[in-house]
Amino acid sequence: MAKDFSTREENYSKWYNDIVQRAGLAENSAVRGCMVIKPYGYAIWEKMQAALDKMFKDTGHSNAYFPIFIPKSFFSKEAAHVEGFAKECAVVTHYRLKNDPDGKGIVVDEDAKLEEELIVRPTSETIIWDTYRNWVQSYRDLPILINQWANVVRWEMRTRMFLRTAEFLWQEGHTAHATREEAVEETERMLDVYADFAENFMAIPVLKGTKSANERFAGAVETYCIEALMQDGKALQAGTSHFLGQNFAKAFDVKFASQEGTLEHVWATSWGVSTRLVGALIMAHSDDHGLVLPPKLAPNQVVIVPIYKSADQQNLVVEKAREIQRQLQKAGISVKLDDRDTYKPGWKFNEYEFKGVPVRIAIGPRDVENGTLELARRDTLQKEIIQMKGIEQTIEKMLNDIQENLYRKALEFRERSTYKADTWDEFIDILDNKGGFILAHWDGTAETEQKIKEETKATIRLIPLNNIPEEGKCIFTGKPSSQRVVFARAY
RNA sequence: CGGGGUGUAGCGCAGCCCGGUUAGCGCGCGUCGUUCGGGACGACGAGGCCGGAGGUUCGAAUCCUCUCACCCCGACCA
Known part of the structure; x- marks a missing residue:
């Protein structure tokens, strides 16, 4: 059991921080608002990257890399875009340091001032579109389907590990198309890729929809999103x-010359997910015993803990454990064998439970003798004794079960945390006492949304795709509405 | 950037009000022994410029001023 560790009930945000730190995912750095992603946390991100990268390639995209610095003037070219990001940009003004003439230490060399300041990218649309101009002349050059894996900087006031840090890692896709239809199709295709990834790899059900004008990306005509529900009832x-x-x-x-010989502006999309997904993963599945990872994203799907007393037993048991490890690895399962003699089995059990390893195998002298193993699954904390024979199939099945079970549990949670509200009182009551997604009518105006946000902290998370039309009255103004939208308090 | 809080050993804390031996405790760490199927136990041991800079004082972890960092609550956001 995890002791000296917060529960979700006691203090949800402390529980979250405890998991991040104690599971070795990340820690705060010497730099304000920036975190160090530790090997175990980074390994999860690498699993995410690998899966997503394949999905991007499978949908025809290529990776490329654009500079981290963006000339200031680029930013002012798209009005809404500047507006959206101006308040959180880090700016490079000088390119040289020198020894402090007045004493010790080092100072900025004022003589080395840049003619034009450089912005540390908060997102890359501007530098990319400045580059694409030279790449596009004819419809034959289209589409451009590019993704970049990169870090970006957004100078946030308040940060939380993985969920919001000043610097974070992400991927940003930037595509250029000849027609509006094709660009919209691309936007929706990539939304589907994200939803697919969230549900099938992260085991997190998501709602798909479009953002209201207030929540739209700075510079976008339409922002599509996937929205997940965390265990504390807040949306992410x-x-x-x-x-x-x-x-x-x-x-x-x-601009490009169309097939008909006319000169047209190209149509664009951009799409991204970030290391924030690691935060989503933690908050969606983990419990009061620590992290719970879906098998498809777990750095180690299985850990083997040998149990022994004497040196003879140790040799015997560890040898058998190695054999099992090789067997499972051959079947494509990632297995860690913890044969360290410096920690006791009980200690290791707790350690791996905390780190969310989906399946634990314990093997002791009795097992070697009987041809058995003890299996423990992290999601249900159940233990069982199984036969060594056919271990690959047993583990494969268990990993699949865990993956499915996590998704099912998350889906059930979302379903019982999704409410309809038809009156303002009802709306407030659900927000304050239950949390979750609230389906409610809205008159469609930015003013109303803003007022609701000011009074309740709840925002419109999305307008569901393929929403079913339904006549009703706005929850706030009573004005007519033709559909319900999804409200929630959000991260 | 506003309001509140906290900085003392790797981590978590006590001591501070009311200044005065060698600054404690738990976990962790090292050595040795016994242990090992759910966080073992004993013995011995190492580890601190009390966040930083100034000031008050015979004397500062403790009082005063400034500063930096982190946490929580607001405004902003992936």
Whole structure:
């Protein structure tokens, strides 16, 4: 059992921080607002990257890399875009240091001032569209389907590990198309990729929809998103896909000669997910015993803990454990054998429970004698004795079960945490006492949304795709509404 | 950036009000022994410029001023 560790009930945000730190995912760095992603946390991100990268490639995209620095002037070219990011940009003004003439230490060399300041990218639309201008002349050059894995910087006031840090890792896709239809199709395709990834790899069910004008990406015509529900009833935006229209093409003068010989601005999309997904993973599945990882994203799917007393037993048991490890690895399962003699089995049990390893195998002298193993699964904490024979099939099945069970549990949670509200009182009551997603009518205006946000902290998370039309009255103003939208308090 | 809080050993804390031996405790760490199927136990041991800078004082972890960092609550956001 995990002692000296917060429960979700006691203090949800402390519970979250405890998991991040004690499971060795990340820690705060010497730099304000920036975290160090530790090997175990980074390994999870690498698993995410690998899965996503394959999905991007399978949908025709290629990776490329653009500079981390963006000339200041680029930012001012798309009005809404500047507006959206201006308040959180880190700016490079000088390029040299020198020894402090007045004493010890080092100071900025004022003589080394940049003619034009450089912005540390908060996102790369501007530098990319400035580059695409030179890549596009004819419809034959389209589409451009590029993704970049990168770090970005957004100078946040308040940070939380993985969920919001000043620097974070992400991928940003940037595509250029000849027609509006094709760009919209791309935007929706990538939204589907994200939803697919969230559900099938992260085991987190997501709602798909579009953002209201207030929540839209700065510079986008339409922002699509996937939205997940965390265990404390707050929503988390897990990915966004933007239809940028011709906004950036016009701002950066990206034109192509169409098949008909006319000169047209290209149509654009951008889409991204970040290391925030690691935070989502933690908050969606973990329990009061620590992290719980879905098998498809767990750095180690299985850990083997040998149990022994004498040196003879140790040799015997560890040898058998190695054999099992090889067997499982051959079947494509990632297995860690912890044969350290410096920690006791009980200690290791707790350690791996805390780190969320989906399946634990314990093997002792009795097992070697009987041809058995003890299996423990992290999601249910159940233990059972199984036969060594056919271990690959047993483990494979268990990993699949765990993956499915996590998804099912998360889905059930979301379903019982999704409410309809038809009156303002009902709406407030659900927000304050239950949390979760609230389906309610809204009159469609930014003013109303803003007022609701000011009074309740709840925002419109999304307008569901393929929403079923339904006549009703706005929860706040009573004005007519033709559909319900999804409200929640969010991260 | 506003309001509140905290900085003392790797981690978690006590001591501070009311200044005065060698600054404690738990966990962790090292050595040795007994242990090992759910966080073992004993013995011995190492580890501190009390966040930083100034000041008050015979004397500062303790009082005063400034500063830096982190946490919580607001405004902003993936």
